[in-house]
Amino acid sequence: MSLYLSPRDQEMLAGKHGPAAKMAMSIVVRMAEVIGAPGLLDISAAHIDSTIYIGEAGLEFAERLASLGAKVAVPTSLNVSGVDEYHWREWAVPQDWAEKAQRQMVAYRSMGTVPTWTCAPYQTEMRPTFGQQIAWGESNAIVFANSVIGARTERYPDLFDICCAITGRVPASGLHLSKNRAGQMLFRLVDVPLGVQESEEFYPTLGHLLGKFALDLIPVVDGLAARPDEDRLKALGAASASSGAVALFHIVGLTPEAPTLEAAFQGRSPLKTVDVTMQSLREARRELTHASSDRLDMVVLGSPHFSLAEFRRLAPLLAGQQKHPQVKFLVTSSRVMVAAAEKAGLLDSLRAFGGQLTVDTCILATPMLPPEIQNLMTNSAKFAYYTPGLLNRQMTFGSLEDCVRSAVAGRVIRNESVWDE
Amino acid sequence: MGRVIKGEVVIPGQAQGVALVSNEPLSFWGGYDWQSGEITDRRHPLSGQIAAGRVLCLPFSRGSSTTTAVLLEAIRNGTAPAAILTTGADFFFALASVVADELYTQAIPLIALSAADFAQLKSGDRMVLAQDGSITIEAT
16 A cells, blocks of 8 residues: 655655655654555644653754754644753752753754643643544553543654654554544453442552553453542553553543443454453552562652642642651652642642652653662552663552651551452 | 565664564563663563664564654664564554664664564574565574
């Protein structure tokens, strides 16, 4: 099958819209050929994960595009960067890293983007709408946009998202097309008590399990009796996109493309069916903890970035308490969300508790942790999944309440009551 | 001469090296140290292995959308696999190779194999990849 290019696509490819659009279109076209797409289609928004500083090559790519005069063709938000632009000196970030990460921020800002610097763009004014065709990077943002909102994006990697934003075009394939959005694997909740379904830890745990078994297929969850809020679905999606490559999930009776089981599968049969039992959930929850002792140096919250609602849940848990002097307590979020939390008076208790804030980035994307911090705790399955490999440190997974209690006690405490056999 | 299998060319190129094979997908972000070429995902069966210069055989990439950026750094740094074999055209790996070609004219070859051919691969096999997607395998 040969790739059809519109007259405008061909003009861009020929350099008639400038050298940056030419380079971006060349990459879009070559990748469309790799996946055998019949043509390209228009997008009306983008989210750029290429902002994360990894090393010289990513920086050279960004600065090449910027120096060629690249400008985005659609409203474009930016994912986390490699440094908290104004607060990195409070941490162990090397000067050289900070300078290069900032150069990368400058390059992407110069392209006419909106500097949101967050991995939760769906909780900002850049949130897409149902059915909207978008090109999003950042695995947790992709799965949220597709699953919870019903916007349409493929699982776009770093370096490609910006090419889509500059050209306003994506390969016409994958999750942009209705027929490819049908569920593929059925996950049936079997005898999972409502008390467990209503616990915070259930969502990242279920997400971890979905990713592990579905890998890159589209999972459908049936039998959920609880009504989780958006932050719980955000935790579920982020977990499934860490342990697996889930870009879209459906929950029957809850997410927009799954009013019924039949609708979720578009009338087709599941390729596979998995029963989700308390036993498999306990095992998934155990896998999220990598630590073998109750030692604790730091609690870290906010992957994906903390929302206003999460600040609202945290504030009363901290009220009137102080963290243990040997333990750090960090929340990672975006500038906009921190400003909103400040305005709502939700940060006073965090400061009194001895907690700290990092914006623009997170512990996984910037080398901020000093060497003495080795044992961490979080309520985020994404932090839990990546910390051992990326940071070579121990991580314990627990609920938000457990994270606060542990920070006060100076050692890991977990409430096992809903999980006990 | 060893046996020859034929895959579908995703990114053309010639390469040779010793195979490093797993049936488990891998995220390069948090799973591949581009400064050393070591596989660092402690949950992965290849954890601790050096993939630089090897023919890395994985069904596909997992998880984070940052895998491409990490592989691009590895290509620039000379710590990437010599080639990658998968079971389908993996967008994330292919993109790193395409961008490396645009920036440095330095792509690494990618070939997609049938599941049956992939299942026959073994770590330690010596492989020679040709431009047309044929792979000569000598078992050790």
